[in-house]
Amino acid sequence: MVSPCSRNLLAGWIGCLGLLLFSGCQREADIRVYGVPKQVPYSLPDGWERVENTSAMRLATFRIQGEDSQSAEVAILPMPDLQVGDHEIVNLWRQQLQLDPISEKDVATQSQPVQIGDLQGRQFDLVAPEAAPGEMAGMRIITAFVHAPNGTWFFKLSGENAFLEGQKKTFTDFLSSVDLNSLKESISMVETAASPPPVRPAVASVNESEDLPRWDLPSHWVPTGARSMILASFAADGDEGKVDITVSRLGGGAGGLLPNINRWCQQIGLDAISEEDLPMKTTSINVDGSPATMVFLAGKEKGIAATICPRNGQTWFFKAMGNQEAVTREKSAFEAFSQSIRF
Numbered sequence: 326m327v328s329p330c331s332r333n334l335l336a337g338w339i340g341c342l343g344l345l346l347f348s349g350c351q352r353e354a355d356i357r358v359y360g361v362p363k364q365v366p367y368s369l370p371d372g373w374e375r376v377e378n379t380s381a382m383r384l385a386t387f388r389i390q391g392e393d394s395q396s397a398e399v400a401i402l403p404m405p406d407l408q409v410g411d412h413e414i415v416n417l418w419r420q421q422l423q424l425d426p427i428s429e430k431d432v433a434t435q436s437q438p439v440q441i442g443d444l445q446g447r448q449f450d451l452v453a454p455e456a457a458p459g460e461m462a463g464m465r466i467i468t469a470f471v472h473a474p475n476g477t478w479f480f481k482l483s484g485e486n487a488f489l490e491g492q493k494k495t496f497t498d499f500l501s502s503v504d505l506n507s508l509k510e511s512i513s514m515v516e517t518a519a520s521p522p523p524v525r526p527a528v529a530s531v532n533e534s535e536d537l538p539r540w541d542l543p544s545h546w547v548p549t550g551a552r553s554m555i556l557a558s559f560a561a562d563g564d565e566g567k568v569d570i571t572v573s574r575l576g577g578g579a580g581g582l583l584p585n586i587n588r589w590c591q592q593i594g595l596d597a598i599s600e601e602d603l604p605m606k607t608t609s610i611n612v613d614g615s616p617a618t619m620v621f622l623a624g625k626e627k628g629i630a631a632t633i634c635p636r637n638g639q640t641w642f643f644k645a646m647g648n649q650e651a652v653t654r655e656k657s658a659f660e661a662f663s664q665s666i667r668f
Contacts, residue, residue, distance in 0.1 A: 366503065366504040366505075366506075366507030366508045366510075367499060367502050367503045367504065367508075368498075368499065368502035369387075369499075370495045370498065370499055372389055372390070373387045373388070373389055373399065373499075374387060374388045374389075374390070375387055376388045378400075382402055383400050383401065383402055384401045384402065384403050384508065385400070385401045386398065386399070386400050386401075387399040387400075389484075389492060391488050391491075395484075395485060395487075395488040396484060396488070397482060397483065397484030397485075397488055397489055397492055398481075398482070398483050398484060399480070399481065399482050399496065399499070400479075400480070400481045400483075401478070401479070401480055401508070402478070402479040402480075402481065403476055403477075403478055403479075403508070403509070404476060404477040404478070404479065412427060412428060412429040412431070412432050415427055415432060415435055415436065415449055418449055418451050418466050418468055419451060421466070422451050422452070422453035422454075422464065422466065423453055423454060424451060424453070424454070432447075435449065436448060436449045437450075439469050439497060439500055440497075440500060440501045441469060441471040441478065441480070441500045441501070441503055441505070442471075442473075442500075442501070442502075442503045442504055442505045443505075444471050444473055444505070445471070446469050446470055446471030446472075446478075446500075447469065447470060447471075448467065448468070448469040448497075448500075449466075449467070449468055449469075450465070450466075450467050450493075451465065451466050451467075451468075452464075452465045452486050453465070453486075463485060463486050463487075464483070464484070464485060464486065465483070465484065465485065465486040465489045466481060466482070466483050467481075467482040467483075467489060467493060467496060468480065468481040468482070469481075469500055471505075473505050475505060475506065475509045476509070478505060478508070480496075480499075480500055480503075482496045537556055537557055537572065538613070538641075538666050538667055538668045539666070539667040540662060540665050540666045540667070541661070541662065541665035542559070542662065543561070543658040543661065543662060545561055545562070545563075545658075546559040546560070546561050546570065546658070546662075547559060547560050547561075547562075549569075555571045555572065555573055556572045556573055556574060557571070557572040558570060558571045558572070559571075561645075561647075561651075561655050561658070563651060563654055563655075565648055565650040565651040565653075565654050566647055566648040566650065566651040567647055567648075567651065568645050568646065568647035568648075568651045568652055568654075568655045569645070569646055569647060570643070570644065570645045570655075570659070570662075571642075571643075571644050571646075572641070572642070572643055573641075573642045573644075574639055574640070574641050574642070575639065575640050575642070578635060578640060582603065582607075582618055582633060583598070583599075583600060583603065585633060585642075586598065586603075586606065586607070586620055586622075589620075589622055589629045589631065589644075590622060592627070592629070592646075593622060593623075593624030593626070593627035593628065593629055593646075593649075594624045594625060594626070594627070595622060595624050606620055606622070607619065607620045608620075610632070610663065610664065612632065612634045612636075612663065612664070612666050612668075613666055613667045613668050615634055615635070615636045615668070616634075616635075617632055617633060617634035617635075617663070618632070618633045618634075619631070619632045619633075619660070619663060620632075620633075621652075621656060623649050623652070623653070624649060625649070626648065626649060627646065627647070627648065627649060627652075628646070628647065628648065628649035628650075628651070628652030628653060629644065629645065629646045629652065630644070630645040630646075630652055630655065630656060630659045631643065631644040631645070632644075632659075632663040632666075634666070636668060637668075643659075643662070643663055643666070645659050
């Protein structure tokens, strides 16, 4: 159950997530196939073929091939840190399909309950108008999500409207077969295999990935690898405890500055703030020629330091989180790290 406070947050984190979640709605795609694990935490329907994920945010992607080149795609997207209201999610999909937004009171008439494993989630069935521009015309998204104890889970079926009509029952049966706990365990196993024990690099000032900006890494920060939608991560240990530092990137404006800050406030037990509070809670900085915002939030137990940098149609997030005293300890190092970023 999402709290009333969560329902009032726009959850900027998901605001631009739609660009990634909606990927795969094209009629044709160059997708490489790889084998399905012997043990899977769901019952895979006949005719579904597991294919390579088109985004690091996806846990699994499946292709459904029909006749006459018709096809559809199913994606599983775990969002362990996501807490938003139902109507925000509805409007995310509606915006992608060129549909007008709805209010919270309209959700009951625009969605249906659906069984996802042992829990009840919500399902939305949205069709783009034929007059929608480009490849969006006549496209359809059937998406289900559930706020589970181990995070929020999205399951998205996308494709042409007529083809998806014959896939609805199969998709619903698939949702009911899902074991959310086993899905969570599979994420942990993938992350463990992909992230070897941290090794302190001989030269910590250079980031070797071509997909990431360069930065000067504080000498005591240890790389801990990429995972899910996290492009890079580090750990900083000290007497006050460990601080986890992450780097992530979303398309567009990521929903705006205030919704993101309020999401973080909720994570560490602080009340939401207003637009009028922003000047007192944030600092404007320059990151490699781009305006950025730095924020430090201190809760009773947890703290967050973050830099938000919109650049070239995307928004970069550099975030440190841990015990309040530990985050305070890392404040100077985090500031220096943020100022050193070079795109």
